[in-house]
Amino acid sequence: xxxxxxxxxxxxxxxxxxxxxxxxxxxxxxxxxxxxxxxxxxxxxxxxxxxxxxxxxxxxxxxxxxxxxxxxxxxxxxxxxxxxxxxxxxxxxxxxxxxxxxxxxxxxxxxxxxxxxxxxxxxxxxxxxxxxxxxxxxxxxxxxxxxxxxxxxxxxxxxxxxxxxxxxxxxxxxxxxxxxxxxxxxxxxxxxxxxxxxxxxx
Numbered sequence: 001x002x003x004x005x006x007x008x009x010x011x012x013x014x015x016x017x018x019x020x021x022x023x024x025x026x027x028x029x030x031x032x033x034x035x036x037x038x039x040x041x042x043x044x045x046x047x048x049x050x051x052x053x054x055x056x057x058x059x060x061x062x063x064x065x066x067x068x069x070x071x072x073x074x075x076x077x078x079x080x081x082x083x084x085x086x087x088x089x090x091x092x093x094x095x096x097x098x099x100x101x102x103x104x105x106x107x108x109x110x111x112x113x114x115x116x117x118x119x120x121x122x123x124x125x126x127x128x129x130x131x132x133x134x135x136x137x138x139x140x141x142x143x144x145x146x147x148x149x150x151x152x153x154x155x156x157x158x159x160x161x162x163x164x165x166x167x168x169x170x171x172x173x174x175x176x177x178x179x180x181x182x183x184x185x186x187x188x189x190x191x192x193x194x195x196x197x198x199x200x201x202x
Contacts, residue, residue, distance in 0.1 A: 010037075011076070018080050022168045023088050027159035031171040034080070038073055038179030045069030045183045049190055059191070060119035063132050064112045066187045070139070070180060071108030077176040078102040081169055089165040097169060101176075133191070140184035143177040150174050 014037045021030035048065050078101035085094035111132060118125055150156060156174060159167035 007072075011079075014076070015079060015083055018168075019083055019088060022084050025159070025168075027167055027171065030168060031156065031175065034171050034175040035178060037076065038175045039182060041069060041073050041076065042179040042183040042186075046186050049187065053190070058119060058124065059129060060115050060124045062187075062191065063129055064116040064119070066136070066183065067108045067112035067115065067132065070183055071105045071112065073176055073179045073183070074101045074105030074108060077172050078105060080172050084168050084172075089168055091166045091169060093166070094169060097173070133188075136184050136187055140181055140188065143181040143184065146177045147174060147181065150177075 014033070017033050018030065018037075021027075021033055045066065048069070049062060052062055052065060078098050081094050081098045081101065085091050085098075111128075115125070115128065115132070118128075150170065150173065155170040158164045158170050
């Protein structure tokens, strides 16, 4: 996993870019940058998973890494929405989504830390890991449905409507869902042969 300082630098630069493109406003550039960041986090998660499997990591270690990277995407979404709608644009519903993303992101990090701590202490919880797997399925299906719904409803063209300031949030929602869908799909596909102990590289 990249160091904390690398994550902090990328996070800060990314937020600055999102703020600049929202203030400009440049909706399509904002959308592209958000997609790059969210899919980038998912890609880092995929690389981390591949590295852990090559090292013979346990199912618990892999689940912890996946949950942590999913949490990063949720927290990124929460931070982007908060920054945008407390300083640049006005949309009265922003705080509902901020709270939702922040709570889910925190839950992901908590799950990641709990699974990692249990593994270090030699007591992997198969029930907890099974719940995590089921929630990943729910997340994957939910994110796919959300993206399709947004495309059908024209949410990504909200910037064309005068005074519709939720366009930046819609960009964040869609790209966050995309990143989570990519990471969830990979985690489920790659974990099909994982065992409680060390994993075997396919």
